[in-house]
Structure formats: structure tokens, C-alpha cells
Amino acid sequence: MKQNVLIIGAGGVAQVVAHKCAQNNxxxxxxxxxxxxxxxxxxxxxxxxxxxxxKQEGVLxxxxxxxxxxxxxxxxxxxxxxxxxxxxxxxxxxxxxxxxCIETGAAYIDTAIHEDPxxxxxxxxxxxxxxxxxxxxxxxxxVTAILGAGFDPGVVNAFARFAIDEYMDEVKSIxxxxxxxxxxxxxxxxxxxxxxxxxxxxxxxxxxEDQQWKEKKMFETGHDWELPVVGTSRAYQSGHDExxxxxxxxxxxxxxxxxxxxxxxxxxxxxxxxLGLLSEQPVKTAEGQxxxxxKVVKAVLPxxxxxxxxxxxxxxxxxxxxxxxxxxDVEVFVYNVADHKxxxxxxxxxxxxxxxxxxxxxxxxxxxxxxWDAKTMKNVEELDPKPFFTILDNIGLPTRVQVGGLGGEDxxxxx
Numbered sequence: 393m394k395q396n397v398l399i400i401g402a403g404g405v406a407q408v409v410a411h412k413c414a415q416n417n418x419x420x421x422x423x424x425x426x427x428x429x430x431x432x433x434x435x436x437x438x439x440x441x442x443x444x445x446x447k448q449e450g451v452l453x454x455x456x457x458x459x460x461x462x463x464x465x466x467x468x469x470x471x472x473x474x475x476x477x478x479x480x481x482x483x484x485x486x487x488x489x490x491x492x493c494i495e496t497g498a499a500y501i502d503t504a505i506h507e508d509p510x511x512x513x514x515x516x517x518x519x520x521x522x523x524x525x526x527x528x529x530x531x532x533x534x535v536t537a538i539l540g541a542g543f544d545p546g547v548v549n550a551f552a553r554f555a556i557d558e559y560m561d562e563v564k565s566i567x568x569x570x571x572x573x574x575x576x577x578x579x580x581x582x583x584x585x586x587x588x589x590x591x592x593x594x595x596x597x598x599x600x601e602d603q604q605w606k607e608k609k610m611f612e613t614g615h616d617w618e619l620p621v622v623g624t625s626r627a628y629q630s631g632h633d634e635x636x637x638x639x640x641x642x643x644x645x646x647x648x649x650x651x652x653x654x655x656x657x658x659x660x661x662x663x664x665x666x667l668g669l670l671s672e673q674p675v676k677t678a679e680g681q682x683x684x685x686x687k688v689v690k691a692v693l694p695x696x697x698x699x700x701x702x703x704x705x706x707x708x709x710x711x712x713x714x715x716x717x718x719x720x721d722v723e724v725f726v727y728n729v730a731d732h733k734x735x736x737x738x739x740x741x742x743x744x745x746x747x748x749x750x751x752x753x754x755x756x757x758x759x760x761x762x763x764w765d766a767k768t769m770k771n772v773e774e775l776d777p778k779p780f781f782t783i784l785d786n787i788g789l790p791t792r793v794q795v796g797g798l799g800g801e802d803x804x805x806x807x
Contacts, residue, residue: 394499394760395421396451398474400459400489401481402432403585404697404741405503405542408749409478410436411739412787414445414452419757422451424472427481430456439740459485465492474498476759478752483507483588487522494526494535499759501752503542504588505633512672513595516605517636523769531768538764539771541755543709543728543747544570544649545634547784550777551711551726551791552638554805557777559724559795560715563645566638567712571652573622574705574732574743578694580660583744586690590670593661597631600639600647611658615650618798621729622708627652637771645715664689700742703732707743712798723797726805728789738788747789754783781805 397420399409406425413423425433433454440452457468459481469477469492479489479502486506493500506522508514514521523539530537540546548568556563572583582589597608613629627650639647664670669685676682710727728747735746755772758764763779772780781791791805 393762394475394765396472396474396476397421397423397756398469398472398477398498399423399425400427400457400465400477400479400485402427402429402436403480404700404745405480405584405749407436407439407697408735408739408741408745409480409753410440411443411445412750412753413478413756414440415447416753416757416787417450418447419760420476422453422472422474424451424453424455424474426455426457426459426468428456428458430454443739445739460488462488462491462495465489466495469493469496469498476756477501478756479503480749480752482585484509490523490526490537493537494529494533497533497535499536499538499765501538501541501755501759503540503546503748503752505540505545505636507588507591510672512591513598513631516598517640518633519636519640519771527769534767536759536764536766537769538755538759538766538775539769540633540637541752541772542749543751543789544568544632545637546751546772547728547780547789548709548711549634549638549772550775550780552642552713553773554777554781555711555713555724555726556642556715559717559722560713561717563642563713563715565646565648565714566642567648567650568632568634568710569617569619569627569650569712570709571617571619571622571625571627572705572707572744573625573652574703574707576699576742577702578699580657581694581699582696583699583742584696584748586693586696587686590661590686590689591672592631594665594670595631597629599629599631599635599649600645602646603643611653617650619708619710620727620792620794620802622706625652638773641771641773696745697741700736700740700745703736703742706731707747709747714797725794725798725800727792727794729792730789750787750789751784754780754787757783778806
């Protein structure tokens with residue numbers, strides 16, 4: 393059994409992770425959190441104490457570390473005795489944190505794919521560019537590494553595996569739909585790190601269809617989805633992490649990702665992009681200073697964690713999976729609905745951070761008990777989804793199914 397958790401990062405998702413780890417410290421043991429800015433870590437731990445989140449008396453400590461320094465992360469893992477590392481820092485630190493885990497033997501869990509800050513939308517499948525290159529080494533050293541264990545990627549990967557295992561002999565398509573029907577009240581803001589948010593949408597939209605990679609432009613293809621609770625919402629085909637592992641593990645299926653956007657977001661995004669303000673490449677000002685436009689935009693936008701107090705409404709994220717069973721066409725929609733205000737009242741974060749932060753804690757609990765302690769590298773769809781759903785049900789993100797597709801018989805996943 394593995395215990396003692398080190399959380400890397402101190403943003404809105406890290407706050408959720410810290411609260412949920414504290415609520416389950418009887419399973420997870422000591423809780424440590426580290427980032428470049430110690431004061432941010434300390435503020436998160438203070439919010440944990442204010443909410444009385446600790447299930448039982450235990451260690452709750454903050455640390456300073458540069459997560460780009462693999463040796464420093466390894467030293468901190470050894471110092472804290474952490475056997476599980478939950479990386480919810482920037483997507484730029486994945487590989488240095490993973491290397492530290494491989495060196496020390498700690499289990500590694502992240503919520504998004506690694507990115508090179510100088511590149512956008514590299515050659516698919518994205519995981520093959522960085523993470524999967526370490527898969528053999530993880531297996532050789534017996535190190536558990538669970539990739540993309542947030543919501544999307546993460547829970548939606550488990551949704552796909554569950555739908556296929558339970559309802560199909562053969563899968564034909566997986567459409568992941570992410571709708572945020574909430575309102576933060578700001579003129580313009582992103583729900584997570586603006587730099588990562590914009591990088592997702594300025595490059596090529598890669599998707600898997602007819603057993604090959606295909607390309608679109610962002611906002612080229614939209615579709616109105618009639619979803620549970622949130623109703624009709626317009627979503628656009630987008631590039632996203634989970635497409636790249638699902639397409640590899642289910643190559644016979646078409647795999648697409650759809651994200652909801654309002655006209656206002658698209659208009660502001662388009663202006664920023666047309667002005668060159670979303671570029672990741674440095675430019676020089678008239679005064680000779682070198683700046684990265686995307687980082688300047690990030691600096692002037694609201695911090696995503698600041699949106700939480702006034703956020704209202706709900707999210708609906710799910711997979712519409714189609715296939716065949718006994719020669720007949722079948723489809724199911726596996727999904728979750730989360731509430732922004734409920735998330736804020738419980739852990740002080742908005743619903744997007746909540747849906748991203750709860751699943752890696754569930755994954756950590758499964759590593760702690762041994763059920764997901766794979767001792768090699770896995771994407772979430774390669775692991776048994778049922779114990780994952782059971783914990784998610786218990787800690788805030790229940791899974792439901794509409795049998796027959798959208799609008800079909802609605803029930804809990806285990807009914």
C-alpha cells in the first residue's frame with residue numbers, strides 16, 4: 393500500500409486536490425503541496441483548515457520547489473516520504489516531475505498532456521511525443537504513472553471504456569462533449585490557465601476518423617447538443633488530449649472532442665488571434681524588450697481561481713459512444729453534471745477546477761489501495777473504470793448513463 397501525497401501546483405485545481413486529499417487522508421496519509429510560490433501553497437492549506445477538511449489528524453505541509461528542476465522535485469519527494477505525486481502544475485513541467493518519480497519510485501499522476509512551451513499542436517498522437525517514450529522505463533523500474541487522470545482527459549476516458557465494456561461487442565465512435573453552462577460574470581476570462589487554454593485552440597484540430605488522423609480548423613465545425621440538465625448547447629469540434637490515447641487504444645472507432653463556446657468568447661478569441669496576441673513566439677517591443685504575446689494576455693486576464701465566488705450554473709461532460717451488440721446498433725451517453733456554486737461552497741473553487749481536481753484524488757486512492765498501482769505507465773482507459781466510478785460517486789462526481797443515447801433511459805452507472 394502506498395501512502396503520503398505530494399501535490400505539485402498551487403492553482404485552482406491544486407486547491408481542489410488539497411481539499412479532497414485532506415478529506416481522505418485516512419487512505420492517503422500525509423499531505424504535502426509545493427510550487428514556486430510558497431505563499432500560494434500556504435493559502436491553499438489555510439483554506440483546507442478553515443473548511444475543517446482533514447478527516448483525521450495528520451501532516452499538512454507547504455513547500456517551495458521549482459518543478460522544472462527534476463533533481464529538486466526528487467529531493468522533495470525523498471524529504472517528505474511521498475509515495476504518490478499528483479502533478480497539477482503547468483503542462484510544461486510534466487516530464488521533469490515524472491522523471492523525479494521514476495528516480496525515486498513514487499507513483500506519478502497528472503491531469504493533462506505535456507507541452508513544450510515553444511510548440512503548439514505537435515504531430516499526433518501527442519502522448520507519443522513525450523510521455524509514452526518513458527513507458528518502458530516505468531515498466532522496467534516498476535513505477536506507476538497514470539496519465540491524464542483529470543476529467544477530460546481522465547474520467548471521459550473511463551466513460552468510454554465503461555460504455556464499450558458494458559454495452560458493446562464493437563465500438564464505432566466516441567464523441568466527447570464538454571459543456572460549461574455556467575456564468576462567471578466577467579467580461580472575458582478563461583476557466584483554467586489562460587496560456588494553456590488558448591494554446592488548445594490556436595492550433596490544428598486533430599481528430600481520428602476512418603482509422604486515420606484528420607485535421608480541421610478551430611470553430612470550423614459546430615453542433616447543437618441536447619444534454620441532460622444543461623439543455624441545448626452549441627459545441628465545436630476541438631483538439632484535445634484524450635483523443636490521442638483513445639484513438640490508439642480503440643483504433644477502429646472514430647474519436648472526436650467537442651467543447652462548448654458562446655459567441656462572445658469566439659469573438660474575443662478571434663480578435664486576439666488576428667492581432668497576433670495569442671502567439672507563443674517572442675516579439676520585441678519598440679523599447680527593445682522581448683515579450684511573449686500569449687504570456688502578456690495571460691497576465692492581464694483574471695486569475696481563473698478568482699472566478700469561483702460568483703460562478704453560477706452547471707457543467708455537463710460526457711461521452712456519446714456508438715457501436716454494435718449482437719449485430720444491432722447501440723449507443724449510450726455516459727456523463728456527469730457538476731454545479732459551480734456547490735463546488736465553491738465545499739472547497740472554495742469553481743466547477744471546472746472541481747471536475748479536474750477530484751478525479752486525480754480518486755486515482756491516488758486507487759493507487760494507495762493497490763487497485764490502480766499498475767507499476768507501469770497507463771492511460772485511464774487502460775484501467776478498470778468501476779472502482780474509479782465508485783470513489784467518484786462517493787467524493788463528489790457521480791456517473792450517470794443514458795441508455796439508447798442522448799435522451800434515453802437515465803440511470804446511475806451501477807443500477
